[in-house]
Amino acid sequence: MSYVCAEHLVKTYGTGAAAVRAVHDVNFDIEAGEFVSIMGESGAGKSTLLSIMGAMNPPTSGRFVVNDIDVYKLGSEKRTDFRREFIGFVFQSFHLASYLTVLENVMLPLTTVPTSRKEKRSLAEAALAQVGLSGKEGRLPSQISGGEKERVAIARAIVNDPPVVLADEPTGNLDSKTSHEIMALLQRLNRAGTTILMVTHSRDCAGYAERSLMVTDGRLTEPDRDLLRVGNDLPFQPEPQDLCSDARYG
Amino acid sequence: MNLSDIVFRNLLRRKAKALFVLAGLAIGVATVVALISFVEAMTNHINHKLEKYGANILIVPKTENLSLSYGGLSLGGVSFEMQEIRQRDLQKIDSIKNAANVAGIGPMVFGVVTVRGQKVLLAGVDFESTWILKPWWKIDGTLPGETGVILGAETAKVLDLKRGSSLQIKKKDFIVSGVLKPTGSQDDQLLFMTLGTAQSILNKEGLISMAEVAALCKDCPIDAMVKQISEAVPGARVMAIQQVVKGRMEALSQFKNFSYGVSLVVVLVGSLVVLATMMGSVRERTEEIGIFRAIGFRKSHVFKIVLLEAGFISAVAGILGYVAGFGVTKGVLQFFYESGGASILPSVNLAAGALGLAVLVGLASSIYPAFLAARMDPNQALSAM
Structure with a gap:
């Protein structure tokens, strides 16, 4: 049984004649410790797919299973707990709290965890060290560069050691050099055992992933091998049947 | 965090x-x-301030007659029967439910006497309670003893008496120990002496004509107190000075x-x-x-x-x-x-x-x-x- 598994995922916005199908019968299977990129043009449905994978956007139909947990069978608050425990988010626009220091931003996911203040601080400092930001704990987001903000966002995503990190266009707001530094950082995290699912429209960035999924008009399609610098096990288009048959819940 | x-x-x-x-x-x-x-x-x-107004409950004898006076003006030549209350009955006020709210009781006895050929209304009062009951009094002189009197401002003027003057009432000699400054009330036309002396002169030992009670304080149930005093002193009519109390x-x-x-x-x-x-x-x-x-x-x-x-x-x-x-x-x-x-x-x-x-x-x-x-x-x- 795969660690992350999507089965016949469909997401439709609106009803009747105004209905728009953003995700159309998507199936995939990701093993623990994989680094997978999801590529596609703007409006292809990749952000919708990422939000479904982030346990924030219930699909119209289909199942999404992580670690044998049928995510959308969980109630709203249980799904919140699931997000806290299983998923680290790296948002496209950093989404750092401007009034909190770098250290406090990284500590945010630990706010509701019943751990001592000292322990939370220690975990946040370790996460910052991992992304190479030691010494900048006391700065505000306005006092650091774009690349550093992205690193803070990554540190915040990994501070509670989630098994899966979802990254939405992590280099979307960065220059080329910084983008490669960030991708190298994600690659290091992946090699340390974190499963990384990354949405990107950059072929260069997708090349850092072990394999890529292509989304076109809400459907997963085969990516063009030549478009990717790095990559293996292409094309990815698993059999739709029985992907999640051993799901723990549901 | x-x-x-x-x-x-x-x-x-x-x-x-x-x-x-x-x-x-x-x-x-x-x-x-x-x-x-x-x-x-x-x-x-x-x-x-209301406490400073002094008496707010009056105890007067029950009477069948109508009063023929208004605002201090009395119709001349009309006489009416004067009734009295027994002074000892006032002690019963000490046992009413709201006795603690009673600040002072001032028994008074009235009678007409002749001084220097003029008829004057004599009032016997308990001077100890006057500071509570009549806080507006200002005396040019001192409070009288057994052989002293104080005069209302108008009385002193009419009788041509002043502090230190001597006078005779029913063949007894008295000294004017003080004269009240004008009060604008009926007190200006009275002659005051101690209650006991007045009772003796007027042959009304143990009797009083009326009593004033100061009972106003915060949360005093004035109507309830009137009822309680009426029950305690059955021979008397008890009235609250409603206009002052209720209005304010x-x-x-x-x-x-x-x-x-x-x-x-x-x-x-x-x-x-x-x-x-x-x-x-x-x-x-x-x-x-x-x-x-x-x-x-x-x-x-x-x-x-x-x-x-x-x-x-x-x-x-x-x-x-x-x-x-x-x-x-x-x-x-x-x-x-x-x-x-x-x-x-x-x-x-x-x-x-x-x-x-x-x-x-x-x-x-x-x-x-x-x-x-x-x-x-x-x-x-x-x-x-």
């Missing part, structure tokens, strides 16, 4: 908004505190009701200020709340953040509002009563009430914004960015 850290950091970031809510609530609380303390100070002041109490009661009405309106306006500002604050923080929810903050955590923020501002507003309201009342009282007639002291109960009111209004007004924030969908919140 915990929820309260986020709350305080956010308050520091949004100082202007926090100050707006703070000011709205603090002004509301200050107004309520000022009105309540002002009413309290006025009540105390009026009660104090009703005015005070109306002012109290007006104050509570104004307070209610001010509190409602304050709560609307909080509601509008917190709603705006929640809308502005859509992105932030979306991130909180995405990274694992439960609805209850978001709810708590909004309410903690409102609770903290409200508590500060409660304290500031009490201090400001107290200060305003002090200032207003000084303006109204330059002589310092009315004053207030800090009240722990009012301070606690102000704090409680501010927190209650702040939290109640923030429940809906907190609810909206808590139920915000993280995906929609982040998509809206």
Whole structure:
């Protein structure tokens, strides 16, 4: 049984004649410790797919299973707990709290965890060290560069050691050099055992992933091998049947 | 890092908004505190004044006759039968339920005597109680002993007597120990001596013509006391000086009701200020709340953040509002009563009430914004960015 598994995922916005199908019968299977990129043009449905994978956007139909947990069978608050425990988010626009220091931003996911203040601080400092930001704990987001903000966002995503990190266009707001530094950082995290699912429209960035999924008009399609610098096990288009048959819940 | 850290950091970031809510609530609380303390100070002041008015209950003999006098003017040539009350019956007033509210009892005996060829109304009084019953008296001289009298201003003028003069009443010699300064009342036309001496001269030992009772104080049930005294002294007719008491109490009661009405309106306006500002604050923080929810903050955590923020501002507003309201009342009282007639002291109960009111209004007004924030969908919140 795969660690992350999507089965016949469909997401439709609106009803009747105004209905728009953003995700159309998507199936995939990701093993623990994989680094997978999801590529596609703007409006292809990749952000919708990422939000479904982030346990924030219930699909119209289909199942999404992580670690044998049928995510959308969980109630709203249980799904919140699931997000806290299983998923680290790296948002496209950093989404750092401007009034909190770098250290406090990284500590945010630990706010509701019943751990001592000292322990939370220690975990946040370790996460910052991992992304190479030691010494900048006391700065505000306005006092650091774009690349550093992205690193803070990554540190915040990994501070509670989630098994899966979802990254939405992590280099979307960065220059080329910084983008490669960030991708190298994600690659290091992946090699340390974190499963990384990354949405990107950059072929260069997708090349850092072990394999890529292509989304076109809400459907997963085969990516063009030549478009990717790095990559293996292409094309990815698993059999739709029985992907999640051993799901723990549901 | 915990929820309260986020709350305080956010308050520091949004100082202007926090100050707006703070000011709205603090002004509301200050107004309520000022009105309540002002009413309290006025009540105390009026009660104090009313006590100074002296007697407010009269005990007179029961009579079948109608009084033929009005406003101190008596129809000449009409005589009526004079009845008396036994003096010892007044002791029963000490055993009524509200005896503790009786500040003083002044028995009086009246009779007509001839002095220097003029008929004068003699009043025997208990001078010990006159300071309570007739606080407006100002005597040019001293209170009389067994052989002394004091004269009303008009009496002294008509009889051509002054302090130190001697006079004879029913063949007994008396010295004028003092003359009352004009009071504008019937007292100006009387001749006063001690009760015992007057009873002896008028052959009314153990009898009194009437008694005055000073019983007004805060929360005195004046009507109930009249009833209790009537039951204790069955041969007498007991009357409250209703116009003075009721008129002032009703005015005070109306002012109290007006104050509570104004307070209610001010509190409602304050709560609307909080509601509008917190709603705006929640809308502005859509992105932030979306991130909180995405990274694992439960609805209850978001709810708590909004309410903690409102609770903290409200508590500060409660304290500031009490201090400001107290200060305003002090200032207003000084303006109204330059002589310092009315004053207030800090009240722990009012301070606690102000704090409680501010927190209650702040939290109640923030429940809906907190609810909206808590139920915000993280995906929609982040998509809206």
